[in-house]
Amino acid sequence: MSDNKTPVLEMRKVDKSFGPIDVLHEISLKVNQGEVLCLLGDNGAGKSTLIKTLSGVHQPTRGEMLMDGNPVHFDRPRDAQEMGIATVHQFGGTYPLMSVGRNFFAGNEPTKGVGPFKVFDRQKANRIAVEQVQKMGITRITDGDRLVGGLSGGERQSLAIARAVYFGARVLILDEPTAALGVKQAAHVLRIVNEAKRRGLAVIFITHQVMHAMAVGDHFAVLIRGAIAADFRKGAKSREEIADLMAGGESMADLEANIEGYMETHDGHVPEPAH
Ligand SMILES: Nc1ncnc2c1ncn2[C@@H]1O[C@H](COP(=O)(O)OP(=O)(O)OP(=O)(O)O)[C@@H](O)[C@H]1O
Numbered sequence: 001m002s003d004n005k006t007p008v009l010e011m012r013k014v015d016k017s018f019g020p021i022d023v024l025h026e027i028s029l030k031v032n033q034g035e036v037l038c039l040l041g042d043n044g045a046g047k048s049t050l051i052k053t054l055s056g057v058h059q060p061t062r063g064e065m066l067m068d069g070n071p072v073h074f075d076r077p078r079d080a081q082e083m084g085i086a087t088v089h090q091f092g093g094t095y096p097l098m099s100v101g102r103n104f105f106a107g108n109e110p111t112k113g114v115g116p117f118k119v120f121d122r123q124k125a126n127r128i129a130v131e132q133v134q135k136m137g138i139t140r141i142t143d144g145d146r147l148v149g150g151l152s153g154g155e156r157q158s159l160a161i162a163r164a165v166y167f168g169a170r171v172l173i174l175d176e177p178t179a180a181l182g183v184k185q186a187a188h189v190l191r192i193v194n195e196a197k198r199r200g201l202a203v204i205f206i207t208h209q210v211m212h213a214m215a216v217g218d219h220f221a222v223l224i225r226g227a228i229a230a231d232f233r234k235g236a237k238s239r240e241e242i243a244d245l246m247a248g249g250e251s252m253a254d255l256e257a258n259i260e261g262y263m264e265t266h267d268g269h270v271p272e273p274a275h
């Protein structure tokens, strides 16, 4: 990296194996306050494993993790959360049968009354949850009693992000938040990522979509078969170069030309995948 700021979160030569299966190899990366690090890579490259290691779901097999320059060890997700790392995992993370207000405060519910008379303060939870999601630009949510299952994918992502920001997360990790979204909803999530960054959070954003990465990224890391194959700042590579890197270093243009050439000589059939 070109600057000398102490990163909020850093990995130094982290390996992760599951028994005999080596998934991550010597991963070193840094994420700074007020910056978005885009983590790119093909299916199975190790992106989710990497962020699960950063968020305490897995523990590194070797190597070190640091927060504000100090070594940290997370035995469980709660340890990472308490240090201000909020993770929105791939495929969900919200509970469909929970209300917006309940979901927003899951585990941190405001109560009223004292001692044994303490009860969940539903009205307060709903009011704050609706206020916060509206602040993120989701103006269609006006009722905190609405069930999360009835929200769109983009609205759910926004709710999860609003919650992380509200509870003072310093690092926000989003695993493919735009993968299942339409164009408009994806654009909305990208706007919220920029908003989180503007508020000074460090964001790790995982995506397959180069355009989404380019819309928010300050810094990019490409993972190929569990290792960092490229690490560069915004503007250092073109869209085509990034797409080629994600395809495993093969030039997409060459690949397309090869497939077209094959089809011309094989009656329009596409080649069988190589094993
Ligand atoms: N608990 C586990 N035990 C054994 N192998 C695992 C485990 N978790 C992940 N892997 C393996 O690690 C590799 C990387 O998986 P991972 O889910 O991190 O990839 P990914 O980059 O997130 O892929 P995708 O883009 O499809 O989400 C895969 O080969 C996967 O099978």
Ligand SMILES: [Mg+2]
Binding pocket: 047, 048, 049, 090, 175
């Ligand atoms: Mg994944």
